Amino acid sequence: xxxxSVKTRDMYRGLRDKFLFSNDINxxxxxxxxxxxxxxxxxxxxxxxxxxxxxRKIKYVLINRDDSEIISSNLSYIIHEDINRLELCFYLxxxxxxxxxxxxxxxxxxxxxxxxxxxxxxxIDHLFHFNNSDKSVKDMKKRCIKEIDNxxxxxxxxxxxxxxxxxxxxxxxxxxLDKYINKQLKMNFEYNDIHISEEKHFLQEEEIDxxxxxxxxxxxxKMKIIYKEAFWYAVNDKVLGMYY
Numbered sequence: 001x002x003x004x005s006v007k008t009r010d011m012y013r014g015l016r017d018k019f020l021f022s023n024d025i026n027x028x029x030x031x032x033x034x035x036x037x038x039x040x041x042x043x044x045x046x047x048x049x050x051x052x053x054x055x056r057k058i059k060y061v062l063i064n065r066d067d068s069e070i071i072s073s074n075l076s077y078i079i080h081e082d083i084n085r086l087e088l089c090f091y092l093x094x095x096x097x098x099x100x101x102x103x104x105x106x107x108x109x110x111x112x113x114x115x116x117x118x119x120x121x122x123x124i125d126h127l128f129h130f131n132n133s134d135k136s137v138k139d140m141k142k143r144c145i146k147e148i149d150n151x152x153x154x155x156x157x158x159x160x161x162x163x164x165x166x167x168x169x170x171x172x173x174x175x176x177l178d179k180y181i182n183k184q185l186k187m188n189f190e191y192n193d194i195h196i197s198e199e200k201h202f203l204q205e206e207e208i209d210x211x212x213x214x215x216x217x218x219x220x221x222k223m224k225i226i227y228k229e230a231f232w233y234a235v236n237d238k239v240l241g242m243y244y
Contacts, residue, residue, distance in 0.1 A: 020089055021168055028088070035096045047229075048087050049222050051080045057218055061210045067201055074181045074201075075174065075211070082169050083219065090158065090223045094230030099238050101231070104144055109239045111140055121243045127236040144235070145228050158227060162219050166212065174211055178202050 015031045018024040059072035098104070112127050115134070121127075131137045152158055173180065178201050203211065 016089060016093075020085060020165055023085065028092075031092065035092070035099075047226070048084050049218075051076050054080065054083070054215075054218070057214050058211055061214045062203075062207060065207075070181065071177065071201055071203070075177055078173055078177075078180045079170050079215075082165075082173075086162070086165055086219065086223065087226055090161075090227045091230045094227035095234040098231035098234030101235060104235045105238050107140065107144075108235050109242070111137065112239055121240070124240075127240050129233055129236045141232060144232060148228050148231060149224075152224065158223050159220055162216060162223055166216050166219065170215060171208075171212055174203065174208055174215075 012031065012034065015027040015034075019027040019031070055072045055076040058075055059068050062068040062071055065071065108128065112121055115137070116124065116127075128134075128137045128141065181201050
């Protein structure tokens, strides 16, 4: 990753945070322009976490509650768009860092010339984006991923941003879950009396913590995958673009 001035880095971070924490869509377009990725935008497509996966994780944590289906369904719905925003952010970050990484661009270019030859590179649509059969290519990708993992263990960039995002955006929605759920009437029969009341779906503090931790852990795992795949995809795009 090329060194950025403190002022430029702060500007990028400010735009990123406006998109993440304030859902400012214009900020993401400005970021794309600053990242100089407009020509590659057609290649950018994160694999979003499905709402069903999210629902299953929440339901598992609340398996002992009678209303676990209602809670997991509603909570996964109200935070799904927020999580998609986080996924897009990490995909763009990974893509930007991969596209500007000279070391891995050179490594992949050398491998591409060895495998395809100069003339063939001009004819192909993909390099090693999805190549999982060639052992030398698989080993090269593993080295790239390992380098990213080592940097993440040192810097905790992905983990820190996920924790910040979930604490600011997601946790409040978990705590205030009841106000997002469409209320249903419940009838209680006692002797000759009928009591009608609204169903409540409040989570206990311990349940809030369990749901929160489950979501955080799932997001950290998913964001690392998204970042690494975007990085690898971008390096290959960069090399291929040099031979158009």
